Amino acid sequence: GAATGPSSAGAELTRVADLPDPSGGTDPSGGTVLSGRADLDGAGLDTTGALAEAARVAADAARAALARATGRPPELVRAGVVDAGGLGLVVVLDALVAAAGGDPGPPPSSQVGTPGPASAVTADGELVPWVPQPVYEVTYWLPGPDPAALETLRARLAGLGDSVGLAGDGGGGVMVHVHTTEAGPAVEAGLAVGRPSGIRIEALPPAPPTRDRAVLLMIESSGAGALARAAGGNVLVADPDPTVDEVLAAIRATGAEHVVVLPCATHRRTVTETAAERVRFEGIDVVVIPASSVLQGLAALAVHDPARRAPDDVVAMAEAAAATRTGGLAVAEAEALTWAGPCRPGEILGISDGEVVLIAPDLAVGALWLAHRMLTPGGELVTVLLGSAAPDELGERFAEDLRRTHPEVDVVVHRGEQGDYPLVLGVE
Known part of the structure; x- marks a missing residue:
């Protein structure tokens, strides 16, 4: 909770859920100070009362969440310690209790469970054997980055790891955080956006296989x-x-x-x-x-x-x-000499095994000719992927014509949405 007025025994409290999200709308690791928000929000802090009493409720909830093994990152479970941020939150809330004239709880312990250098945590908080892998926690600060560039950075970091967080510092800068096995590329991603400073790279064991x-x-x-x-x-x-x-x-x-x-x-x-x-x-x-x-x-x-x-x-x-033979249709962009003969711009090229095997006047004819050629050695299933520029009618007409000429073959048509080939064909 947070006091909405001067610190006093009668100050009203604000629900934790009504405060700005400190994680910046990202997906923080479980068992840390950011993911502990939900525990505090469900601890009965949506009431109005004495500051000391409400602060003690919050401190007790934070202390209980800190001591639980379930949801904590595996590197913390393996070391037998609690999250440092969560521990700090308990200390701050205990200080608030004391400042408001209340009686704070016992000092929180930084140890929990039994350390295990070859252990990991399950969904139930149990320790199981695990082989560690190299993972790094990478953090740095970016001064005044472009908002559009931040979305690109977020997507890039999400492709490199997890626990991605981009949090504004209130002065136009952004703190960047990610857990990744590729520390160098994570920093390079920041260089593409601005000039990172305060770069910190700390080795952490990653999560075990799930x-x-x-x-x-x-x-x-x-x-x-x-x-x-x-x-x-x-x-x-x-x-x-x-x-x-x-x-x-x-x-x-x-x-x-x-x-x-x-x-x-x-x-x-x-x-x-x-x-x-x-x-x-x-x-x-x-x-x-x-x-x-x-x-x-x-x-x-x-x-x-x-x-x-x-x-x-x-x-x-x-x-x-x-066992899957593949081919596709392409539109000729210029005059050329192919294995199937000369082609002119706009004509349809049937391609199989990387070579032009036929030239057709339009997509519908080209699709049927290519299917006939690919079915010569035999086949049971024909799969079609329609390109982004191909109409649905092309697939419907192709399926109808092929079922008439090859009734023994099953035909399946999907929207592939590829941009290079109007139609891709597979024969199994």
């Missing part, structure tokens, strides 16, 4: 990304192509001990394997399946089964990706 397995796909388009998320996959937006640091952060962000990564493009395989090799030293088992297209990635994700043995699951996903 699940056994995860599948991470690199996808450019929003529609295909939504399909992957709906199927239970994690998505790293690959527009533009991600750096090694961004792939590392995405792998760690899955919170899994075993991660299958699908680059969904041939040219992203090197950066993916580099990141996978680096993160293996942190105890995360990473397997890269060389999916060369989004549809190969989605096909692999479709057969993912967490209940299956991890090696068997990887084999099944790799086989599904390899």
Whole structure:
């Protein structure tokens, strides 16, 4: 609570929930002074009464929250200590009780639980074995940054780690805070916005894995990304192509001990394997399946089964990706000589395995011709991703024509919203 008038026994109190959010609307770590707001708000501070009495209620609530193991960051549980900010809050509230003529509680202890160098905390506050990984707490101050640039900074830091906080200091400056395994890029992100000062980097063990397995796909388009998320996959937006640091952060962000990564493009395989090799030293088992297209990635994700043995699951996903033939339609921008003959601007190019295999007068004809060609070796399922500029009618007409000419084949059409190809086709 906070006094709304001069300090006296009869001063009215303001509910904690009515005060400005000290976290700046960000997502602070659990078990810290910022996340302790909810505990104080539910402690009966929405009443009017003597300042000493209300302050004692707040101090007792803060002291009880401080002593709980549940919700505390694993690095604090492992060290057997409480959060320093939370401890400071109890001290301040006890001082307020004493200043108002009340009787403060016993001095709060900085120790709680049993220290364990190889332990972590579960959702129930229990200690379990855990292998530490290198994580850093990075903080710095930015003088007078542009508000628009701050949103870019927030997004960049969110891609590098968690516990991201950008809090104004009341004088136009902003304090920046993040927990990340990539301290250098976190500082570089601040350099892109302004001139960071007071830079502090402190090593902290990160949170332990929260699940056994995860599948991470690199996808450019929003529609295909939504399909992957709906199927239970994690998505790293690959527009533009991600750096090694961004792939590392995405792998760690899955919170899994075993991660299958699908680059969904041939040219992203090197950066993916580099990141996978680096993160293996942190105890995360990473397997890269060389999916060369989004549809190969989605096909692999479709057969993912967490209940299956991890090696068997990887084999099944790799086989599904390899069994998916992909192609696409592009619009010719200039006259050129292709493997299928000369093309003129505006004509439709059918592309398969990186080569132009046909030239068509329009998208509808090109889609059907390309499907016929790709189905020559056989196929059971045709999946279509419509680009951002392609109308829904294109997919509807294609599905109708293909079902008539190939009744033995199932056809599925989705909005992929990719910007480079009006239509992408996959045959399984």
